[in-house]
Amino acid sequence: MANANVRVRFCPSPTGNPHVGLVRTALFNWAYARHTGGTMVFRIEDTDAARDSEESYRQLLDSLRWLGLDWDEGPEVGGPHAPYRQSERMDLYRDVAGKLLAAGHAYRCYCTALELEARRDAARAAGRPSGYDGTCRDLTEEQRAAFEADGRESIVRFRMPDEPITFTDLVRGELTFTPDNVPDFGIVRANGAPLYTLVNPVDDALMEITHVLRGEDLLSSTPRQIALYRALIELGLAKEIPAFGHLPYVMGEGNKKLSKRDPQSSLNLYRERGFLPEGLLNYLSLLGWSFSADQDVFTVPEMIERFDVADVNANPARFDLKKAESINGDHIRMLDVKAFTEACEPWLTAPHANWAPESFDRAKWEAIAPYAQTRLTVLSDITANVDFLFLDAPVEDEASWAKAMKGDPAALLTTAREKLDAADWTSAESLKEAVLAAGEAHGLKLGKAQAPVRVAVTGRTVGLPLFESLEILGRERTLARVDAALARLTA
Template sequence: MANANVRVRFCPSPTGNPHVGLVRTALFNWAFARHHGGTLVFRIEDTDAARDSEESYQQLLDAMRWLGLDWDEGPEVGGPHAPYRQSQRMDLYKDVAKKLLDAGHAYRCYCTTEELDARREAARAAGKPSGYDGTCRELTAEQKEAYEREGREPIVRFRMPDEPITFNDLVRGELTFTPENVPDYGIVRANGAPLYTLVNPVDDALMEITHVLRGEDLLSSTPRQIALYKALAEIGVGNGTTPSFGHLPYVMGEGNKKLSKRDPQSSLNLYRERGFLREGLLNYLSLLGWSLSADQDIFTMDEMVAAFDIEDVNANPARFDLKKCEAINADHIRRLDVKAFAEACEPWLKAPHANWAPENFDRAAWEAIAPHAQTRLTVLSDITANVDFLFLDQPVEDEASWTKAMKEGSDALLRTAREKLAEAEWNTDALKAAVVAAGEEHGLKLGKAQAPVRVAVTGRTVGLPLFESLEILGRERTLARVDAALAKLAG
């Protein structure tokens, strides 16, 4: 059932290149918002000055635009809760932290890193939980003064309730966290900088977020945030409601390990550079934890939006399968009309991808070959090598292809094929008949007979349909390339 009051957020940190796990999170939030006719808030979590960069910020915006995941509030769009970059909201966080301290929901902690480490080790050795032990929870004024005279600079810790926290995860069902497993936690660094643990819930409260859909790796922080939402409501920050949570399954890579930014196949840029269609990539990423139906893997984003329900997401880890991703992208390439396909290929028909001179590009030949290429491509970047034989003076010299195709007797076959091609009408059926006849004279079936012809004309053993390619290349250029191959064989 649609619910226009739904407000979700996608809030990445601008560190490094966008990766497919991040895109999957953005996609599920976008689809959920669009399904309900709600609002997608795009928020940038850039409070870590040491790791965040303007370049990564721009890449995030560019990635969302390329993917077609439009947002209703956020950078470049604005909205009632601007600004949407956390680095521009620091005064607000400091004010909230002070209110939490004044109300007793937070306290200053003077423990040093060395003391914390020592107590954690002791707790582990005793078989007890190793989280913060509450040493500074109830300090007297005198104790605080003594620490400050020592020159200790305190962090601010949030005071967790001494009772279990239970919530219904939209993906995983009811979950309960006991107090010993959710200790008090830091919300402000010693230098006064607010931590993610504070700014994320504060912004969710102020921006009236109704549903938080995020990765499973953040599940352990949820009880802490639920407690903080309650405290924020008590001090008048936000509208007093706690969002519903849904934690998306891990995306796994090779060897049962979580797909990380360091894995080559995780980079969104890789898929853009290889020429994946955004529809194909998003279709595949949606299958990492969700499905439209048991018997339909290929669908449009409109179909996904119409059907998407966060409660249908599977809690089990999802494995990233590059081969399946490519296969789904290939299906989406087939779905394009020919004109849209030809336009989508344009970037790979120009420098720096094209290995031919710009003036050699023949648009009529390209438009003639495009329908045949569309049935063969997995990704758009494959087009360059598939059609370069049309626009190069000589085909690419691929020695591996030459060695594979030019077996003993290939020269005799090529001579016969040349004779029959020279006499044939220049259309696909007649050209095929010519090569079939040449093969029969040498006791070869079509597959073996056409291989030397293909390599002579295109330079490669694998490519677009041969006889359609010969027709488009033309009689004169085809025969000249066969002659050149015969000269090389005679050699």
């Protein structure tokens, strides 16, 4: 569905760490731009000096680049509508607000916070809508002068139309908002600072955005923005009203919307745990969209080829960490071995590695990497899976020891040592036969027989394929660890 005229935008505020809901919004905008051959505009909404931070701004840019979500216009890229940080566009907003006032699309409101609250309380008590009641909507020049003579401050309010506003949401279909539910709203604070309600649609208009794809939580602001768009078109500041599509909520535990405060919402968590960008994007795309009825795992280029906002589901999407990990594991297995070994590198060095740097043996790592690739769901798990190769002695995990060393483990390990000593150490199958024979000598099946051997050698009850691991560790070190376990058992 090529349409080079499509212009979408991603416009986060630089507050806190990026979260998965924000990334899902960025992904859907980016995928739609790439699917249509359109333009992705990245804009920073940094007008809240008290909450915005340069660190968060840098994290946003770094996160998008890590994910591979590039932008065609925006910070550090530029474009015909620069600047792309709202903090650098204040003169523009003041100019637009002045034009809206002069044309009668906006007016000055002198109501105090206490007056507004009292009228809202009265409206609620009477069962009426509690939005702004229009007290200052039609003030005379004399009334305005009197308020100002009293030293009252004023905000600027936009004048909403008196008829319903209807639009067709790309996700939810036709929606209608009545005037009672969308009262006049503030667009400029008393100190002259523009509000989100002004700057967001003004930037969309001036940057010629054609499709606004954003979270469902912003749906209630859409009729206000449509009304403001109509005024901007009348003033010659906008060409057309964009199409709106409101993406479904991402739900967390307890059927509640996933919030920034939920630990599993932080993008940094997934990056630190070793999610692949492709795996995370694959999973996040399923939060409201489907590739096909029988396929959940796909590449980013495959998503771009299929993605259409019209196919987004309006129902809330539940974030399932186990499914996210499973899909990421599938993407790990889609890598070639060289790419996999390179991707694991950060978790094989400090501060993640629990072995001395000089103990790392690259030949052993490359030998075991193909077996690790079949088992991992996140890259950070590689450290615990291969540390037995590089530590002088296996980790001490008391829970694993207690679980594996039941019955008469010393007798089993003694026999296993004899069988392994005589085995062919160039063959994992030969090592398996040795442990199988040791188990049979003590009336144990392979699963029961190999558990004490695994814990003696690796320190843990679970890990990579045991006999391939023993072959790579080598005869001398394996037998030494069995001897150490026997010494501990008989001490």
